[in-house]
Amino acid sequence: xxxxxxxxxxxxxxxAEDSARGAPxxxxxxxxxxxxxxxxxxxxxxxxxxxxxxxxxxLGHHRVHGPGLRDHVLCRNxxxxxxxxxxxxxxxxxxxxxxxxxxxxxxVPPGLRSYLMQPHWLYVATxxxxxxxxxxxxxxxxxQRLAEQGAVAASYIARAADGRVVRILEDLVxxxxxLPQQVRSAAKAAALAAxxxxxxxxxxNTALADEARRLLSRADEDGFEVVAETWNRPQLAGxxxxxxxxxxxxxxxxxxxxGFTVRSVCGSFVLAALDDSGLEFVLDxxxxxxxxxxxxxxxxxxxxxxxxxF
Numbered sequence: 001x002x003x004x005x006x007x008x009x010x011x012x013x014x015x016a017e018d019s020a021r022g023a024p025x026x027x028x029x030x031x032x033x034x035x036x037x038x039x040x041x042x043x044x045x046x047x048x049x050x051x052x053x054x055x056x057x058x059l060g061h062h063r064v065h066g067p068g069l070r071d072h073v074l075c076r077n078x079x080x081x082x083x084x085x086x087x088x089x090x091x092x093x094x095x096x097x098x099x100x101x102x103x104x105x106x107x108v109p110p111g112l113r114s115y116l117m118q119p120h121w122l123y124v125a126t127x128x129x130x131x132x133x134x135x136x137x138x139x140x141x142x143x144q145r146l147a148e149q150g151a152v153a154a155s156y157i158a159r160a161a162d163g164r165v166v167r168i169l170e171d172l173v174x175x176x177x178x179l180p181q182q183v184r185s186a187a188k189a190a191a192l193a194a195x196x197x198x199x200x201x202x203x204x205n206t207a208l209a210d211e212a213r214r215l216l217s218r219a220d221e222d223g224f225e226v227v228a229e230t231w232n233r234p235q236l237a238g239x240x241x242x243x244x245x246x247x248x249x250x251x252x253x254x255x256x257x258x259g260f261t262v263r264s265v266c267g268s269f270v271l272a273a274l275d276d277s278g279l280e281f282v283l284d285x286x287x288x289x290x291x292x293x294x295x296x297x298x299x300x301x302x303x304x305x306x307x308x309x310f
Contacts, residue, residue: 003296005052006031007078008288009059011041011268013234016143024236025147025265027285029293030059034074039295041265041285043236047272048259048298055080056290058087061094065111067118068140070095085290103167116163122170122224123231124212125151126205127183128241129191134179134212136166146231150188150267152195152241153202154231155209158216161223172219173212185268189284192269193248195241239264240271240282249283250303254291259299277302 006029014023026038027047039047058075065071079087091097095112108116119139125146126132137145146154157173160166173179195201213226233241240263249272251258260272260281268286273279279302 003294004031005292005294006037007057007059007292008290009036010289011148011265011285012038013144013147016232022235027288029295030074041262041270043239043263045262046259047262048257049293049295050257050298051253051255051291052294053292054255056085057081057292058090059085059290061086061090062096063093063111064095064109064115066114067138069111070115081290099163100167103164103171118162120160120163120166121156122158122160122166122173122216123154123156124173124179124205124209125149125154125183125231126201126208127188127191128152128195128201129187130196130201130204131183131187131191132179132205132208133181133183134170134173134177135181136163136170138163143231147234148267150192150269151231152198152233152237152266153205154233155205156227156229156231157209157212158224159227165221165223168221169216169219169224172221173215176215177212179208179212185284185286188267189269189282190248192240192266192271192282193246195243197243198241233266236264237266240266240269244280246271246280246282249281249300251300253283253285253287257298257300259297274300274302 009028009030011025012028013025024040024042026040029037057078058081060072060074063071075087075090082088083091095109098108121137121142124134158169174181216226260274262270263273264271269284272281272283
């Protein structure tokens with residue numbers, strides 16, 4: 001595969017039942033002819049690549065036909081991304097962009113309406129420095145949603161009849177409980193360079209979830225039930241979420257050549273061992289999303305003055 005360019009679509013986790021059998025996440029890559037290959041990101045995986053182009057390209061858009069059926073339509077010209085990971089044309093054509101206003105009366109096409117009318121879950125997720133958020137997951141992606149976000153601890157707090165109700169509840173917990181609906185990827189990565197003790201994060205998440213449930217129990221809204229269920233973090237994330245020695249990856253992922261061995265994965269974040277250095281580093285493969293890379297036998301330069309890392 002050396003010197004073959006691929007467009008990176010990101011890190012994807014398998015369904016919960018597959019992960020329970022040990023299936024690792026994958027780095028999904030698009031070839032120039034529109035086909036895909038997936039590289040498993042398991043403990044011991046060697047990953048080498050170089051950035052083959054500047055900037056980011058559009059990753060296409062989705063047409064939604066129902067809860068478990070959607071089409072991923074690739075960008076016609078792999079245009080430069082303008083909004084997130086999409087060009088203007090794909091952004092306008094994407095069904096999912098409409099879902100965030102659905103609970104406020106916004107119109108949606110029939111397929112997306114069918115998707116949104118399936119049961120949804122409300123959760124509280126906590127990351128490696130204690131930063132926490134409230135969020136939603138469809139019934140079909142209940143476990144994966146949290147795995148892909150890189151949560152260290154999480155609790156489900158409500159099961160709603162549909163996507164409209166769950167977003168009303170999400171706004172309620174933000175408004176009355178002060179929990180945000182987003183934690184930046186950069187903050188998650190920085191936290192994983194020096195994570196808090198896992199038991200401390202679990203206790204913090206439990207306390208926040210209990211308070212959110214109290215708010216929900218007084219909500220003037222039908223179509224949901226308060227639940228108390230713990231999300232199970234993937235085993236592959238254990239080492240990255242522990243307090244073992246590690247450092248922030250010293251190179252930007254928007255240029256140059258990189259190569260390392262994967263040791264642990266949490267969301268899109270990787271604990272990577274640099275060749276012959278005896279050191280481990282935290283990096284975010286999510287930074288490659290929309291970029292073009294060429295896999296190969298590349299290596300990351302080890303910092304010349306290693307003492308400066310300690």
